[in-house]
Amino acid sequence: xxxxxxxxxxxxxxxxxxxxxxxxxxxxxxxxxxxxxxxxxxxxxxxxxxxxxxxxxxxxxxxxxxxxxxxxxxxxxxxxxxxxxxxxxxxxxxxxxxxxxxxxxxxxxxxxxxxxxxxxxxxxxxxxxxxxxxxxxxxxxxxxxxxxxxxxxxxxxxxxxxxxxxxxxxxxxxxxxxxxxxxxxxxxxxxxxxxxxxxxxxxxxxxxxxxxxxxxxxxxxxxxxxxxxxxxxxxxxxxxxxxxxxxxxxxxxxxxxxxxxxxxxxxxxxxxxxxxxxxxxxxxxxxxxxxxxxxxxxxxxxxxxxxxxxxxxxxxxxxxxxxxxxxxxxxxxxxxxxxx
Numbered sequence: 001x002x003x004x005x006x007x008x009x010x011x012x013x014x015x016x017x018x019x020x021x022x023x024x025x026x027x028x029x030x031x032x033x034x035x036x037x038x039x040x041x042x043x044x045x046x047x048x049x050x051x052x053x054x055x056x057x058x059x060x061x062x063x064x065x066x067x068x069x070x071x072x073x074x075x076x077x078x079x080x081x082x083x084x085x086x087x088x089x090x091x092x093x094x095x096x097x098x099x100x101x102x103x104x105x106x107x108x109x110x111x112x113x114x115x116x117x118x119x120x121x122x123x124x125x126x127x128x129x130x131x132x133x134x135x136x137x138x139x140x141x142x143x144x145x146x147x148x149x150x151x152x153x154x155x156x157x158x159x160x161x162x163x164x165x166x167x168x169x170x171x172x173x174x175x176x177x178x179x180x181x182x183x184x185x186x187x188x189x190x191x192x193x194x195x196x197x198x199x200x201x202x203x204x205x206x207x208x209x210x211x212x213x214x215x216x217x218x219x220x221x222x223x224x225x226x227x228x229x230x231x232x233x234x235x236x237x238x239x240x241x242x243x244x245x246x247x248x249x250x251x252x253x254x255x256x257x258x259x260x261x262x263x264x265x266x267x268x269x270x271x272x273x274x275x276x277x278x279x280x281x282x283x284x285x286x287x288x289x290x291x292x293x294x295x296x297x298x299x300x301x302x303x304x305x306x307x308x309x310x311x312x313x314x315x316x317x318x319x320x321x322x323x324x325x326x327x328x329x330x331x332x333x334x335x336x337x338x339x340x
Contacts, residue, residue: 020052021103025061028246029069029092035059038100043108054078057103061095064088065173065203066293067247071095075106173338175199175208179300181332185325186232186261186278186304188219195332197236206251210236212259218266219322221314226267228312228321234259234278240286249288249296257282257304261324263312274312280304280328288336296336304328 021039023032040047056076064070071087087098105111179195191214199208213233220227238255257280265271284302291297304327311323 020047020056022056022058023061024059025092026063028063029061030096035096035100038096039103039107042101042104042111051107055103055106057099057106059099059103061092067290069095071099073099073102075102077106171202173201173340175201175206175336175338177208177210177298177334177336179332179334181212181300181330183214183232183304183328183330185328186306186310187214187217187230187324188322189217191215191217191232195236195334197334201242201338204242206240206242208236208238208240210238212236212257220266221317221321224267226265226314228263228265228314230261230263230312230322232259232261232278234280236282238282247290249286249290251286251288253282253284253286253302255282256280261310261312263322265314268314276310276312277308278310278324279307281307284330286334294338296338298334298336300330300332300334302330304330 021032021036023035036047054077058074058076060072062070062072069089069092071085071089073085073087074082075085076082085102087095089095089098175198177195177197177199179197180192181195182190182192184190193212193214195210195212197208197210199206211234214231216229216231218227218229234257236255236257238253240251240253243250243252257278259278260275261278262273262275264273282302282304284300286298286300288296288298306324306326306328309323311320313320
């Protein structure tokens, strides 16, 4: 009878207060409740108010510039100085498993003397358990455990599998992109072309300079063989806020394009070559897929609005042979390399 009441009391015991676990992570990471269940599963029992009185844990997860995840964990035992730990993993779910094991060991140091965990307890939901957890128990004990007698290390103990966070991550990346595209409106007919761009990539913004060339297009006076051959070459300067969702980025860019539109007379008595200044405002939206940290593949849709009239007229003619449209529409596919 006493055992029955004791079991009922354990089931009805209040959950550990919020002071035990403080979890700060973006929405892409598991919630605090998932972390709390993982700690309880590693302990093999529910959390209690006594656990919160013994240890306080503050865990923070963030996305690094190299697209991996970093865990910062501070354990504050009641009778020992705080201890800080850092773990780097490919997915935020792995950080939750690492944090749960370290917190469980801080609550119950005797877990260090047990056999390595080879399977998750049956009380967890399958969706909360990743297939691999990059943690090593001998690195997770708080300073208070240093006063306990050390258990003899097995000769076959595995080496540490998680890597420490680097001292610093690069603040900027350089980029080199080549692209092929199509312009509709600047020249007499839709013109295929190519672009080269150099840029600097920061966490929230990118800046770039480049060059674009739209090859020669022909235009003729109706009913005659006279006309001209036109081409456009220009330099570009642009800045782009960066929006990202996992491995997909959404730069939205604005800038200027300055260069020259070349025209050569065809079928006239004295052929000449003329050029007019090309100055246009640029705006485009891009979608970039980053399969690996040093490579991005992207699609781009945008427009170029001439700020100066870009037109050609044959000598002796009152009408323009060609005049650029008020807005030229453009699309492109780009391959971008990022370094170092």
